[in-house]
Amino acid sequence: MLRIAYFGPQGTFTEQAARALAPGEDLTPYETVRLALQAVREGVADAACVPIENSVEGVVPTTLDGLSAGEPLVAVAETILPIHFSVLTRPGGGEIRTVASHPHALAQVREWLEANLPGATVVASSSTASAAVGVLEGQYDAAVSAPVAIEHYALEELATGVADVPDAQTRFLLCRRPGELPAPTGADRTSIVAAAVNRTGTLSELLAELASRSINLTRLDARPTRNNFGEYRFFIDFEGHVAEPRIVDAMTALRRRCHLRFLGSHPRADAVAATIEPGAGNQDFVDAQAWVDAVLKGEGA
Ligand SMILES: O=C(O)C(=O)C[C@]1(C(=O)O)C=C[C@@H](O)C=C1
Incomplete structure (x- = not known):
């Protein structure tokens, strides 16, 4: 197991x-x-x-x-x-003066809290379930939790299906x-962290390597390196799997330009197939490499 x-x-x-x-x-x-x-x-x-x-x-x-x-x-x-939440209180409740949850959860129910618990002090907790534990222990009066939390903690549901954004x-x-990497499926996501030097145009050069190979980005985030103020690492997710020739071509080009950390290639949960533009499919890369190989062997021109 x-x-x-x-x-x-x-x-x-x-x-x-x-x-x-x-x-x-x-x-x-x-x-x-x-x-x-x-x-x-x-x-x-x-x-x-x-x-x-x-x-x-x-x-x-x-x-x-x-x-x-x-x-x-x-x-x-x-x-x-x-993601939708349940607001949990102690059985028999009483006045709600404090409501706790994970910051990501609180951000998703801000409007609901303003409308339904306007006087309550909002407190950040380490997770939605630790907020439920806090309510049980008397630290807070209400928790914005995952609906399943009610199965683990002896609390009462004040509200269910709570979400400012329904979907x-x-x-x-x-x-x-x-x-060993998961096998490519045609609907994969690859994640990397790029630590590029701080000079004009580096991020756009990295993105151009992906764009010129018609590789579609699914996420781009920046986080400080924590070493020098103003220096960032770029977290880039894109369609495709590192075992595909078109992604190998892109990754080697990126690696020449900056320090990379590979964070994985795996099937997408939504099973959305990679966008493949004409001339940018795996076979196009294989054919192009075969042509260069032939040239090198003196068998083509
Ligand atoms: O606290 C939890 O229940 C979590 O699993 C964390 C988390 C998050 O980090 O975004 C997960 C989903 C919800 O969006 C709110 C909180």
């Missing part, structure tokens, strides 16, 4: 994602994303399930920072969950130490 670390405690959205990505495996909650990733680096866990991006609030910075520093880890699978979604990754 695989040992799967996940961003917990029990009752987070991430636990649900871990159950979807690793059904029947042995799941262990960790208090932070960093600790879940560390468990994999230390060999205590085989893989970690962590949130990466939300359709309303964007990327989860602790996950980006956790993946870009320390021993390399790669994502081997992803899942996307619909919100979060994408989660299953990360392991580098090893």
Whole structure:
């Protein structure tokens, strides 16, 4: 049985994602994303399930920072969950003076809180489920939690289906130490971190390498390197798999220009096939290489 670390405690959205990505495996909650990733680096866990991006609030910075520093880890699978919340209180409730949740969750229910709990002080907690634990322990009066939290904690539902944006979604990754890659499917995502030197035009040069090969980006984020003020690392997700000739061509071009960290190639949860423009398919790259090989052997011109 695989040992799967996940961003917990029990009752987070991430636990649900871990159950979807690793059904029947042995799941262990960790208090932070960093600790879940560390468990994999230390060999205590085989893989970690962590949130990466939300359709309303964007990327989860602790996950980006956790993946870009320390021993390399790669994502081997992803899942996307619909996100709506339950607001949980102690049974028999009383006045709600404080309401807690993970900052990403609070950002997705700001309007609901203003309309329904206008006097309450909003408090950030380490996860949606730790907010539920806090309510149970009397630290807060209400928690904005994943609907499954009610199955783990003896709380009452004040409201369910809470979401300022009805179709919100979060994408989660299953990360392991580098090893055999998942096979390409034609509907894959590749993730890299690019540490480019700070000079005019570097980011646009990197993006041009992808654009000139008609490789479609699915996400672009920047995070500070933490070394020099104003220096950033770029997190780039794009369609395709590193085992495809067109992606190999792009990755080698990028590697010549900057320091790269590979964060994985794996099937997309939404199964959207890669956009392939005329002249930019894998066979086009194979044919072009075969022509150059023939020239080198003196068999073509
Ligand atoms: O706290 C949780 O339940 C989580 O799994 C984390 C997280 C996130 O980091 O975005 C996951 C999904 C929701 O968007 C809110 C919180």
